[in-house]
Amino acid sequence: MKKLGCAGALVLALVVAVPVLFVVFAATREPATPTMETVGKVAGIPQRMLAAYQSAAAQLPRQVPKCKGMRWPILAGIAKIESNHAAGRTIKDNGDITPHILGPLLDGSGVGGNTTAFPEGNNRAEGPFQFMPATWTGSGRDGNGDGDKNPHNADDAALGAAVYLCGNGRNLTDRTQLKAAIFQYNHSDAYVADVLSWIDRYSQLGNGTIRIGAHATGKARTVINTALGEMGTPYSWGGGGPGGPTIGTCCSPSGKSGAGIRGYDCSGLTTYAFAQVGVSLPRTAAAQSQRGKRIPASRGVGALSPGDLVFFAYDPSSDATIYHVGIYLGDGQMVNAARPGMKVRAEAIWDHSYAGGARLL
Structure with missing residues (x-):
């Protein structure tokens, strides 16, 4: 089955007969984990x-x-x-x-x-x-x-x-x-x-x-450290899984192919980070929003804790339109695989399309 990328949630929402692909915990890759000074x-x-x-x-x-x-x-x-x-x-x-x-x-x-x-x-x-x-x-x-x-x-x-x-x-x-x-x-x-x-x-x-993640402990800290350890890895549409970066597929909504690029798309990165603490995630951003305790956008970014998933949607009132996911670091920041042509990076939570978060830990 072809892997769906970040925006694959839109297709998934329309074609309900397609089964959701779940990944299995397989923490096989050792990340180059930076210190918590990001x-x-x-x-x-x-x-x-x-x-x-x-x-x-x-x-x-x-x-x-x-x-x-x-x-x-x-x-x-x-x-x-x-x-x-x-x-x-x-x-x-x-x-x-x-x-x-x-x-x-x-x-x-x-x-x-x-x-x-x-x-x-x-x-x-x-x-x-x-x-x-x-x-x-x-x-x-x-x-x-x-x-x-x-x-x-x-x-x-x-x-x-x-x-x-x-x-x-x-x-x-x-x-x-x-x-x-x-x-x-x-x-x-x-x-x-x-x-x-x-x-x-x-x-x-x-x-x-x-210091991002300074208040994160236990499994949340492991998830954050894992994702930060992938900073600089290329974005690849359809790339990434529980074992780390993979060759992606074709094609993103902008027409960019991940074929030939070893890296992550947004949900591939979160899948890998959470696999390190034994949490298996669905492959798309929209499906991941249905896991754990949902934190509505109406509560604001202040309701998030380090290690939470953070989502963005074409229509923030509809989880079916979620197209992007990152991992919350604290202090209004997230680590994510943003888009084709970019690399995994830490940045401020986007001020548009914010659709809340989910707490899995």
């Missing part, structure tokens, strides 16, 4: 930029396996100084930033504090992390899985910065090596001091920082 809200950082920093830190071990200690505050500290977190720009859902952030022409005039001339070709820094084109050529990465490496994309730039800071495998938990990494980014002691001061601020709990 962040929900930090004063002064746009949510979309914060998501990019989080995602980059989660993906970094796959890019530079020998690097230790890469955390979102390190990337936030750099981006704070380089672009004030893309302040004044529009950050699209896919991470693209408009208008582009361009540094001053490096013609030796001293503008922007730069006195070295780069007369050849493109001689200005680009994007929220202010990469010079030559540096980007070596360190640029595709952070959002769209097949492009763009210094003007939040996800790409954050992952590229993480790779550049890690070098061949620095230990960034060592303050000396962290300083060396920042100095490599900009050969200025004053710059290093400024960046470190912001890293330290962002690293301090209770200083505008909310």
Whole structure:
């Protein structure tokens, strides 16, 4: 039987004769579980930029396996100084930033504090992390899985910065090596001091920082850790199951095929996360909404607890129209496989189509 993706609930609701496919508990894959420092809200950082920093830190071990200690505050500290977190720009859902952030022409005039001339070709820094084109050529990465490496994309730039800071495998938990990494980014002691001061601020709990899942315990914590461990895995329509990511099927409502892509769609991710605590889920988002204790949208996001499923629907008053599901992390945040072309990520609960939640644990 072909697996149904997130929006397969619509077909399922119309063709009632089709049996619902249930999955069987088979926790066979060990996730690369991050620590519980994934962040929900930090004063002064746009949510979309914060998501990019989080995602980059989660993906970094796959890019530079020998690097230790890469955390979102390190990337936030750099981006704070380089672009004030893309302040004044529009950050699209896919991470693209408009208008582009361009540094001053490096013609030796001293503008922007730069006195070295780069007369050849493109001689200005680009994007929220202010990469010079030559540096980007070596360190640029595709952070959002769209097949492009763009210094003007939040996800790409954050992952590229993480790779550049890690070098061949620095230990960034060592303050000396962290300083060396920042100095490599900009050969200025004053710059290093400024960046470190912001890293330290962002690293301090209770200083505008909310740790997602901090109140989750037991099985809820396992579910959250499992899902966060999949951050950076590509979206694949029809992909994912109790054993982890799988090759998807064709096709999403937008016409995007998951065939050839190993990853998750929204309900595939939740199926995998809950399988780790012995909870078997139906394959579609709409069917999953019928499990556990339903939490109506009318009660608001405040009624949710970390580890709850969270749903979105074309018509929030009808469970039959539910097209998306994520896992609630706390503090208005969720982890989810959002849509084709994206990767598993943590982000704020969408302010549209919210259809409540379900408590399974």
